[in-house]
Amino acid sequence: MEKSKEPLVDVRGLNLSRGDFCLEDIHFTVHAGEILAIIGKTGAGKTMILETIAGFSTPSSGDVRYKGVDIQKIPLHARNIGYLYQDYSLFPHLTAEANIGYSLKMRGLSKKEIREQVEEIASRFGITHVLGQYPGTLSGGEGQRVALARALITRPPLLLLDEPFSALDPVTKQGFYRMLREIQQDFGCAVVFVTHDFIEAEVLANRIGVLLGGRLCGIVPSQGLYTENWSPEVQAFLGMGMEA
Numbered sequence: 001m002e003k004s005k006e007p008l009v010d011v012r013g014l015n016l017s018r019g020d021f022c023l024e025d026i027h028f029t030v031h032a033g034e035i036l037a038i039i040g041k042t043g044a045g046k047t048m049i050l051e052t053i054a055g056f057s058t059p060s061s062g063d064v065r066y067k068g069v070d071i072q073k074i075p076l077h078a079r080n081i082g083y084l085y086q087d088y089s090l091f092p093h094l095t096a097e098a099n100i101g102y103s104l105k106m107r108g109l110s111k112k113e114i115r116e117q118v119e120e121i122a123s124r125f126g127i128t129h130v131l132g133q134y135p136g137t138l139s140g141g142e143g144q145r146v147a148l149a150r151a152l153i154t155r156p157p158l159l160l161l162d163e164p165f166s167a168l169d170p171v172t173k174q175g176f177y178r179m180l181r182e183i184q185q186d187f188g189c190a191v192v193f194v195t196h197d198f199i200e201a202e203v204l205a206n207r208i209g210v211l212l213g214g215r216l217c218g219i220v221p222s223q224g225l226y227t228e229n230w231s232p233e234v235q236a237f238l239g240m241g242m243e244a
């Protein structure tokens, strides 16, 4: 088999329960360099899917293969997957600079190497002026850039984003849409992001998956979201057939 044809991520028959909620028999792939959006209502299981792809949650059955290997069998430090949490989850007691350089420090790079790489990515994201600040003093947009820089500093082949734009105003959002496309091109990474926002998914993603009540109802090319022959449940979710 040609290596390039192998998916970057292969989610196979994934089942996972938390409390009364379950992700049920989820199958999908993510290919190198693509942008995949997963849309669903609040509580549909979007965050649980991202956490399972990253290997933070262990499925009750099925598995997630990352570059052909069960993610659970890859040690955390060797996974190199960028993760942007919904609330950014920056370390509050570390400056923006230390947050961004954290995983380089864990990898044993010298202070000089860390400083150079942090300065380079901070300049790329326009956050050089906040490097000395602590997370509590950053605006929402600055916090997001710092969190993105932290997620990308190790140049991961896969970036997972949990509702990355939901807290931003419409103008700032447009800037971040541009930035995400540039990141995806410059860093050459695949991106999986989850969102409630259909338009955002259509604008940014190559493919869109619809997740309802823990079931992945299908994945379609983004331009086909409203022409797919969806079940009545998905049609209702997408508001299809509701035009006056």
Ligand SMILES: Nc1ncnc2c1ncn2[C@@H]1O[C@H](COP(=O)(O)OP(=O)(O)OP(=O)(O)O)[C@@H](O)[C@H]1O
Pocket (backbone or CB within 6 Å): 018, 019, 020, 021, 040, 041, 042, 043, 044, 045, 046, 047, 048, 049
């Ligand atoms: N540790 C847990 N214990 C019990 N139930 C949980 C736990 N974690 C998640 N759940 C439940 O699983 C369901 C899916 O949660 P998840 O956070 O993945 O949803 P989501 O689609 O990301 O929602 P939102 O869009 O609101 O962030 C929810 O009903 C949630 O209450």
